[in-house]
Amino acid sequence: xxxxxxxxxxxxxxxxxxxxxxxxxxxxxxxxxxxxxxxxxxxxxxxxxxxxxxxxxxxxxxxxxxxxxxxxxxxxxxxxxxxxxxxxxxxxxxxxxxxxxxxxxxxxxxxxxxxxxxxxxxxxxxxxxxxxxxxxxxxxxxxxxxxxxxxxxxxxxxxxxxxxxxxxxxxxxxxxxxxxxxxxxxxxxxxxxxxxxxxxxxxxxxxxxxxxxxxxxxxxxxxxxxxxxxxxxxxxxxxxxxxxxxxxxxxxxxxxxxxxxxxxxxxxxxxxxxxxxxxxxxxxxxxxxxxxxxxxxxxxxxxxxxxxxxxxxxxxxxxxxxxxxxxxxxxxxxxxxxxxxxxxxxxxxxxxxxxxxxxxxxxxxxxxxxxxxxxxxxxxxxxxxxxxxxxxxxxxxxxxxxxxxxxxxxxxxxxxxxxxxxxxxxxxxxxxxxxxxxxxxxxxxxxxxxxxxxxxxxxxxxxxxxxxxxxxxxxxxxxxxxxxxxxxxxxxxxxxxxxxxxxxxx
Amino acid sequence: xxxxxxxxxxxxxxxxxxxxxxxxxxxxxxxxxxxxxxxxxxxxxxxxxxxxxxxxxxxxxxxxxxxxxxxxxxxxxxxxxxxxxxxxxxxxxxxxxxxxxxxxxxxxxxxxxxxxxxxxxxxxxxxxxxxxxxxxxxxxxxxxxxxxxxxxxxxxxxxxxxxxxxxxxxxxxxxxxxxxxxxxxxxxxxxxxxxxxxxxxxxxxxxxxxxxxxxxxxxxxxxxxxxxxxxxxxxxxxxxxxxxxxxxxxxxxxxxxxxxxxxxxxxxxxxxxxxxxxxxxxxxxxxxxxxxxxxxxxxxxxxxxxxxxxxxxxxxxxxxxxxxxxxxxxxxxxxxxxxxxxxxxxxxxxxxxxxxxxx
Numbered sequence: 082x083x084x085x086x087x088x089x090x091x092x093x094x095x096x097x098x099x100x101x102x103x104x105x106x107x108x109x110x111x112x113x114x115x116x117x118x119x120x121x122x123x124x125x126x127x128x129x130x131x132x133x134x135x136x137x138x139x140x141x142x143x144x145x146x147x148x149x150x151x152x153x154x155x156x157x158x159x160x161x162x163x164x165x166x167x168x169x170x171x172x173x174x175x176x177x178x179x180x181x182x183x184x185x186x187x188x189x190x191x192x193x194x195x196x197x198x199x200x201x202x203x204x205x206x207x208x209x210x211x212x213x214x215x216x217x218x219x220x221x222x223x224x225x226x227x228x229x230x231x232x233x234x235x236x237x238x239x240x241x242x243x244x245x246x247x248x249x250x251x252x253x254x255x256x257x258x259x260x261x262x263x264x265x266x267x268x269x270x271x272x273x274x275x276x277x278x279x280x281x282x283x284x285x286x287x288x289x290x291x292x293x294x295x296x297x298x299x300x301x302x303x304x305x306x307x308x309x310x311x312x313x314x315x316x317x318x319x320x321x322x323x324x325x326x327x328x329x330x331x332x333x334x335x336x337x338x339x340x341x342x343x344x345x346x347x348x349x350x351x352x353x354x355x356x357x358x359x360x361x362x363x364x365x366x367x368x369x370x371x372x373x374x375x376x377x378x379x380x381x382x383x384x385x386x387x388x389x390x391x392x393x394x395x396x397x398x399x400x401x402x403x404x405x406x407x408x409x410x411x412x413x414x415x416x417x418x419x420x421x422x423x424x425x426x427x428x429x430x431x432x433x434x435x436x437x438x439x440x441x442x443x444x445x446x447x448x449x450x451x452x453x454x455x456x457x458x459x460x461x462x463x464x465x466x467x468x469x470x471x472x473x474x475x476x477x478x479x480x481x482x483x484x485x486x487x488x489x490x491x492x493x494x495x496x497x498x499x500x501x502x503x504x505x506x507x508x509x510x511x512x513x514x515x516x517x518x519x520x521x522x523x524x525x526x527x528x529x530x531x532x533x534x535x536x537x538x539x540x541x542x543x544x545x546x547x548x549x550x551x552x553x554x555x556x557x558x559x560x561x562x563x564x565x566x567x568x569x570x571x572x573x574x575x576x577x578x579x580x581x582x583x584x585x586x587x
Numbered sequence: 588x589x590x591x592x593x594x595x596x597x598x599x600x601x602x603x604x605x606x607x608x609x610x611x612x613x614x615x616x617x618x619x620x621x622x623x624x625x626x627x628x629x630x631x632x633x634x635x636x637x638x639x640x641x642x643x644x645x646x647x648x649x650x651x652x653x654x655x656x657x658x659x660x661x662x663x664x665x666x667x668x669x670x671x672x673x674x675x676x677x678x679x680x681x682x683x684x685x686x687x688x689x690x691x692x693x694x695x696x697x698x699x700x701x702x703x704x705x706x707x708x709x710x711x712x713x714x715x716x717x718x719x720x721x722x723x724x725x726x727x728x729x730x731x732x733x734x735x736x737x738x739x740x741x742x743x744x745x746x747x748x749x750x751x752x753x754x755x756x757x758x759x760x761x762x763x764x765x766x767x768x769x770x771x772x773x774x775x776x777x778x779x780x781x782x783x784x785x786x787x788x789x790x791x792x793x794x795x796x797x798x799x800x801x802x803x804x805x806x807x808x809x810x811x812x813x814x815x816x817x818x819x820x821x822x823x824x825x826x827x828x829x830x831x832x833x834x835x836x837x838x839x840x841x842x843x844x845x846x847x848x849x850x851x852x853x854x855x856x857x858x859x860x861x862x863x864x865x866x867x868x869x870x871x872x873x874x875x876x877x878x879x880x881x882x883x884x885x886x887x888x889x890x891x892x893x894x895x896x897x898x899x900x901x902x903x904x905x906x907x908x909x910x911x912x913x914x915x916x917x918x919x920x921x922x923x924x925x926x927x928x929x930x931x932x933x934x935x936x937x938x939x940x941x942x943x944x945x946x
Binding site for chain 2: 394414415417418424426431432433434435436437438442445446447449450451452453454455456457458500
């Protein structure tokens, strides 16, 4: 066994600001030799920013990094590599057409009289892979092997480049099956026993408990804590990831229980065994006028898949959907907008804002799409709409003619909300509407959702923050592993939901 | 306070899409003014205006027409390499309809005498124009389907018609150059009503394009699709239809340019009409500040100025006596100069200078 205080990296008080977002705030992170250290947290928690700082891609605004007892600044990815910090990214960035050996040794091929010494290259590659207990034909194209083997070739390459002391694995198992994951784990356990310090980023809780010695939890850019895996029950880990302690949930649920009287009217939208192969198992769901239905679950549990299916981004391949008593036949965003459904997508940058357009143009986009090409809103109507929503949602900007890219994350999110409110939807689906925005804007959006329900609209509120779901929802649907696993009334206590999210084993 | 205001207006002018194309055009004309005596002289003959400046406008009409359509395509994030070939197809269709002797359609017995008559046409002019434009729009439709619904890269998708188009044009005319003697048709490209008639066509097409993009939602949708097609789709915009429309309109513009070109030289020359014009059109749009490959914000007027920059360069070179083969090289220099003006570094440098003047 390696001594436990054999520290190789110590990051202290790390701050990182991106325009409009505090990505990291006073985060500490310590890594020991010979340990597998899991880094967990929901999207936007700051995992990737922390790793980027550690690998020299970004620089911290404040805070220190101590590497092998020397305080230093990691200037660039090359610098990180020369120190012995190697990273294997989620997407394998190797060349599938080249052989395994070429992939591992590319750029550092052994030479003989000006030519590549193939014999030596293959034997060197074989030797490296044997170090990982992997015996394959290294002269075959990499693409002919399974993703797990490719992943291991990527690890071999990372080890070869820099005589690595620290290995960072960013979601290495996301595309592996159980057997392949096992294979990968045996390799990283072996490396660990040889004294390598390994950072393992994942959102699979089971895997954390399978391999990790310690766990560091981040949430909203802040450090929640570092724990020994053995001393942290699953349920507690999840509560740390999602936020707030168990007792606090119990208190809050009591306050919330009488909110659920708003529900009135019939089902606006109802699905029967609606599903899509490979995305979401068939589910039944009802949305009534005047209620907020929360969708809780971890990242990748199928929350976004439900939202996309209801709004027609993806087309279902089984089941049926009924909207206001009529069977829905056409699934497309435009058909949904015509029906009266709106969706604030999860990834604001990729699917939400059109960054070079002005605030005004972004706000009128959906209503104009519904009106069609030739029923053009004239400028006066456009400004009226834009100004009304800038005021209503308290969007902070000098003018509606600002490009939306100049706004902070929270204000951009409000612009997208305004885009949908302008269409006066009956059903509004909000997928992570408060991610990466400041606390004030968060509270405003939560309040807005409740007031929309009071006006008689149906809202679906998707969030990885359980606290938020509990506070705003009249009914809560729990997702796990791309499946709807349970549904609770708004007065359920947080512990129960967390148990459901974590699965029956805890 | 006053200086602050003047700095702001200065900045506004610099940030406008029209600024750099205008600067480029002004520089070229300034050089002409200095080095070519009589370049700015405009004569009146029978009430019509003639001169080097008028020549620039007249010879620039093809590129201006192409640039209008190309602007919309590039704004969606695409490009259309086939416009030159579509010009050739349009010219062939028009020529064969006016003078179908080659394909042996049933004709009056004295047809061989008739075709030389400036008043003879086999199909009425409106029919010629209508069919030609419909064929051009079908060409655009083909490109649009490949790009929008086939998900083929615009450069590759339109390359198909760029190569095949001239072959199609040859097929239509049986690989022959068909002469056109019909006078009303010749008026399209050669006529003069104070100004060259082709300029009125450019103005008309420009007006249509402006109304279509600025008085309907199409312009907004094109920009939105170009900037972020996923977000546009999530907002309910049928991004495929928007792209399709842009390519069809671009085909239409190429067809009109083909009519003007064939009318001007009074022949259908499938090998020469529109040759290399796709490059001039694309460069005109790029000079006009619409980002090639990225799409997004566009300005039709800036593209028109861009087209004039290209044409003014060519005309000036000929006026100085540069041989035709070298003109392309000089054009390349102009393009490099304008592209440099668009680079962020140079722009911030220019802004610094203007800011200093203001302060």
